[in-house]
Structure formats: structure tokens, C-alpha cells
Amino acid sequence: MYDFTYQRASSVADATTKYKAASDARFLAGGMTLLAVLKQRLDQPSDVVDLADVKDLVGIAEEGGAIVIRAMTTHNTVATSDIVKKRIPALAELAGTIGDPMVRNRGTIGGSLANSDPAASYPSAVLALNATIHTDKRTIKADDFFQGMFTTALEAGELITKVSFPIPEQAGYEYFPNPASRYPIVGAFVAKGKDGVRVAITGAGPCAFRLPEYEKALAGGLDPKKLEGLKASAEGLNTDIHASAEYRAHLINVMARRAIGG
């Protein structure tokens, strides 16, 4: 890895000030992706601004019908949180499937969302639960956030502070893991809330996306039988040595059904 100037931020304001003052900075959350990227010399920032000391970026609370998870909260904290397990058990389950125990002890929800890896687990939950992403500047709706492979609505230097998940009536997540990396080849998150039914898929395309046809089919209730025979188009889906676009399209239907007990 190329060397860089390491800086620690004491607050959100301090982090963004340090970011702006540097010529080409990156924020460091848990580092579970950023450090791997730097080791491969795929990126060469002048400065790394570590958020580890920003205490008000950590924590989970229930606020006005939503579960609010602050950006630096680790996957393990979400997976083992009593309030998440009670209010959105599918979200706690999803967090418990990310990486391995050591990665879950370090990796954060904010880091995962800002990175928008095509195979990341959290984006499917953010989209299906119609979450709102709060940054130091504004709020961004889930539908506007994910824009492509490793591309989000975040501007340079904009920092995610928390994510607000409306508590659904019912929700489920299922994924087909890559046998080696355990990343989802396809993951499906299905939720029924006050905005209706939302079905979101991760792993299959350049970034997480919704399936309107599936949502319509489930509008009357989360009955897996309603999805039988529904096809998903393979057009634009990812193809790699692990799975073709056609196979991923097939898995979308299977995972969506399994997410709701089918």
C-alpha cells in the first residue's frame, strides 16, 4: 500500500474539515474494504481521516416508528442488538451474515453503504425497508441513494451519519452465498410496511435494485406462491466465474420466495 497521512477526527465537523483541507482524502470507517483496496494499490489517497473517535456516530435507537442506526455501528452490534432483533429481525439476521465474526466486529453500516459494493448485503435492506440515509448535509431516500457499481448519491466529502429504517409489519431476507467468499451471489430482501410491499435485490446487478413486478404480485400479502413463475430479466445482470446473468436471474426468484418462507 502507498503511504498516506493518517488523521483522526474528533467529530463529524472535524472530519469534514480535515477532509476538505487535504488534497485527496478518504474517510476511514471500519476499513474492511478501504484497507483491502489500498493494499492492492487500487487507490492512492493523500490522507485517510479515521472516524473511530467520533462517538456520536455509534449507537442504535428506536425513534418515532423507526430504528435509527448510526453510521459507525458495527455489523456485530446490529446483529446482536435486542431492539433490532425485536423490531426488524430480518435486518439483524442480515447483519449476522456479513463476512465473518472478525469482519463483523469491525465493519460498519455507514462504510458498507458508502462503498455500495454490488454484492454487499445492507443495500437490499435499505431499499426494501425504504430507509432514509442521513448525511452531514442532507437526507437521501433509499431510492435515490444507490446509483451504480460503487457509486452512490454521496458527494465528495459528504459523510453518512445515520440510517433510519421504518419498522415494517413483516420482512424477510435470504441470500445465496458464494461458496468461497460468502458474499451474496444474489440476496433478496422483502418487506411489507406502510409504503406497501418492497422487494430489493443485491448481488445480481451493478448495485441493489427493486423489482416492481414482484412488489405488485405481493401487494395482497407476502405469499411466496404469488411469485411462482415470475421471471426476472437477465439483461444487465452481473456475469462472472461464479454465476452467469441467467443463473442470477433464476436465483432472484428463488431467493425472493425463500425470503418470505417459500
Next chain:
Amino acid sequence: MPAVKMTVNGKKVSGNVEGRTLLVQFLREHLGLTGTHVGCDTSQCGACTVHVNGRAMKSCTLLALHLEGADVLTIEGLAEGDKLHPMQEAFREHHALQCGFCTPGMVMSAIGIVNDHKDLDEKTIRHQLEGNICRCTGYHNIVEAIAAAHKTMRG
């Protein structure tokens, strides 16, 4: 070069490191604690697992400067003199290693697993070992050792 201070195995340590210096490099090259191994260097194999503030983490994917003020426990910090930690003793008793390269990371992860689980069945142990790769044993004796140590440690 920036300075870093932390506690490793109960002892206060410090050093001057580059921004890019990894925790595992700091442990091995600055402190001479070579029990923590670098296997894959890509956060997959778990041979570099240590505990940071009581949680198991992969020291190949943490910056040393990240850990200013942290409490780090490595494989060298487990035994008390000649008396092995119950997990080390269980690995010995159940022949849970062959070449031994993955063993320090396995033991540190295994202690994390026991700390996190009041009840522990074989399936859970296997699932929780997802972040540690062993190319010799086939895992079976490692799983048995962890189950046995769980009984000793949880008494």
C-alpha cells in the same frame, strides 16, 4: 513518523509507524511478537486474528495508528507462565493442529466464539469459524477442541 501508543498483552507499548503500517506489522516487526501470523494478507484466512478491546479482529486489516490507546491481546498473552490457556490446552488435548500456522488465529477466534456464546453446538462453532482457514486438519479436531474448551471456560 507518527507515534502510536497502545496496550499489548497488558503491557504499555509505543512506537513510530507510517500511516500505512498495519497492526500485524507493528506486532511482529516492532514488538517482535511473531506468534500472530500473516497468512493471506487479504482478510480471509484469519491467521492474524487478535483481540482488540475484547473483540476478535484481523490484524492484517487494521492500521496500527487506528488503535491508539487500544487494548490488544495476542496469542503470546494467553498462557500464564507454563500454564496454558484452557483453549490452548484443549487444542493440545484434541490434536487440533498439524502444521500449526493457522493455530494462533484459530485459538484467538475460538476464545472470541466462546466469549460470545453461552450455549455452543457443533453447527454454531463451524459457522463461527467462517473467518479462519486451516489447510491441514479438516477442522474436525478444532471443532472438538472448541466444544471442550467451552465447557472448561464456561464451567
